[in-house]
Amino acid sequence: MYARSFLGACLACWCKSDRWPWQSNTEIWINKLTRRSPMPRKKVLCIIGTRPEVIKMAPVVRTLRESPGLDVSVLSSGQHRELLVPLFKWFEINVDADLNVMTANQTLAELTARIMCRLEQNFSGSTPDLVLAQGDTTTVFCTALSCFYKNIPFAHVEAGLRTFDVQNPFPEEFNRVAVGRLAQLHFCPTVRARENVLAEHAQPQSVHLTGNTVIDALRFTTEKLKSQPSREFDHDILLTAHRRENFGQPLLEIFDAILDLCREFPAIKLLYPVHPNPNVRGVAMQKLGNHAQIKIVDPLDYPDLVAAMQRASIILTDSGGIQQEAPALAKPVLVLRTATERPEAVELGVAKIVGPIRNEIVLQTRRLLLDNAHYEQMARGGSPYGDGHAAESIRGIVREYLNL
Numbered sequence: 001m002y003a004r005s006f007l008g009a010c011l012a013c014w015c016k017s018d019r020w021p022w023q024s025n026t027e028i029w030i031n032k033l034t035r036r037s038p039m040p041r042k043k044v045l046c047i048i049g050t051r052p053e054v055i056k057m058a059p060v061v062r063t064l065r066e067s068p069g070l071d072v073s074v075l076s077s078g079q080h081r082e083l084l085v086p087l088f089k090w091f092e093i094n095v096d097a098d099l100n101v102m103t104a105n106q107t108l109a110e111l112t113a114r115i116m117c118r119l120e121q122n123f124s125g126s127t128p129d130l131v132l133a134q135g136d137t138t139t140v141f142c143t144a145l146s147c148f149y150k151n152i153p154f155a156h157v158e159a160g161l162r163t164f165d166v167q168n169p170f171p172e173e174f175n176r177v178a179v180g181r182l183a184q185l186h187f188c189p190t191v192r193a194r195e196n197v198l199a200e201h202a203q204p205q206s207v208h209l210t211g212n213t214v215i216d217a218l219r220f221t222t223e224k225l226k227s228q229p230s231r232e233f234d235h236d237i238l239l240t241a242h243r244r245e246n247f248g249q250p251l252l253e254i255f256d257a258i259l260d261l262c263r264e265f266p267a268i269k270l271l272y273p274v275h276p277n278p279n280v281r282g283v284a285m286q287k288l289g290n291h292a293q294i295k296i297v298d299p300l301d302y303p304d305l306v307a308a309m310q311r312a313s314i315i316l317t318d319s320g321g322i323q324q325e326a327p328a329l330a331k332p333v334l335v336l337r338t339a340t341e342r343p344e345a346v347e348l349g350v351a352k353i354v355g356p357i358r359n360e361i362v363l364q365t366r367r368l369l370l371d372n373a374h375y376e377q378m379a380r381g382g383s384p385y386g387d388g389h390a391a392e393s394i395r396g397i398v399r400e401y402l403n404l
Contacts, residue, residue: 042071044072044073045128045130046061047075047143048084049076050079050139051084051087051302052319052321057134058091058217059217060213061074062092062093062391064391064394067398069399070402073097073128074095074096075097075122076098079102079111079137079139081102083276090221090224090302091220099114099115099118112142120146128152129402130402135172141179148182153185153401155185155398156180157187159179159180159183159186159207160189161193161341162176162196162341163341165339168339170244180197181200184206185397187210187390188208189213189385189390190211208394212385212390213390214385215385218329219388224303225303231304232311235270237268237314237315238308238309239271239316240272240315240317240322241280242318243319243337245337246337246356247280248279251356254356255287257362258316258361259287259291260358261361262291265369268369270295271312273298273308274296274297275299276298306325312331313331314332314365316336327351327384328383331379332368332379333350334352335351338353338356345384348382350379
């Protein structure tokens with residue numbers, strides 16, 4: 001009875017004072033000092049708008065979500081909504097929110113205004129400790145500007161790409177220059193990109209050489225394709241052409257060059273995954289749609305595109321990402337643009353700028369088809385864009401920036 005009374009008194013005393021009767025004041029303070037409450041997790045928001053952004057941000061999201069102390073969310077603007085869902089599934093990424101900004105035939109001004117307004121609403125509900133976005137699209141520009149307005153730190157993935165011609169590519173060159181002025185962290189894919197950012201008077205401690213996350217995504221995909229089947233195509237040349245600056249006459253020049261090559265080389269086969277933009281798809285179907293040597297397909301899921309690059313002997317593209325991926329796969333690239341913000345592959349001799357110029361496209365493709373020594377030189381492989389561990393570098397910098 002006395003034992004029960006004593007125990008009850010002890011429990012009552014502990015509940016009121018957080019101490020046992022026999023404990024000294026010193027013991028009490030030691031316990032309080034050593035009893036740690038869990039540290040609040042830092043909120044990181046990754047914003048994604050287009051297909052290339054999913055590909056290049058996926059390794060970053062996956063790596064950050066594996067990092068303790070971080071609460072990582074993904075926000076999609078929906079700028080390329082119909083192209084994003086399969087990619088999120090492939091890279092096993094859950095999206096936490098969607099701004100749903102796309103409407104038919106909207107102008108850049110309308111798209112910009114819509115993204116800005118919906119980001120404003122999103123940031124009003126919860127303020128992240130850091131926002132990350134990749135590249136140079138309207139989504140990325142609006143993200144950086146919205147963070148500036150809200151005084152939220154912004155980190156730019158694939159920073160420092162420049163053509164030094166604000167109209168080429170349009171509007172991407174302006175977007176990335178503007179984003180560079182607003183970012184607190186710059187994750188640069190190459191030495192040249194880092195030099196470009198530093199030349200614009202960014203704080204040196206904010207500029208980091210990480211490599212390009214597209215090589216991380218490519219490594220992930222080629223490894224996953226070993227155990228998962230992809231679509232099979234029979235083609236010699238892979239064509240991708242969709243950039244805004246090639247709308248109109250430049251695109252017609254590209255298609256005429258393709259028809260010239262098919263006439264000159266009746267045995268070659270060409271695969272063309274066509275972008276859904278009516279400025280591209282309508283012209284492509286009109287010019288190339290009924291040709292026996294040309295297979296036009298809807299945009300390929302990323303794993304199928306990688307498999308198509310692996311299958312091709314030559315790649316003709318105006319895509320920035322493919323300029324980086326193809327050399328890593330040892331595929332010669334002819335760049336259908338007048339300038340590139342990714343000159344490293346050109347300088348290495350594994351890519352060549354031919355522009356949307358009919359005669360030059362035919363000339364350089366013909367040379368690759370007929371000159372074995374030249375082909376082998378351009379197909380020797382090697383990537384100047386990193387070793388496939390860029391996302392790990394970014395994670396380390398983010399953790400240090402957030403004092404984790």
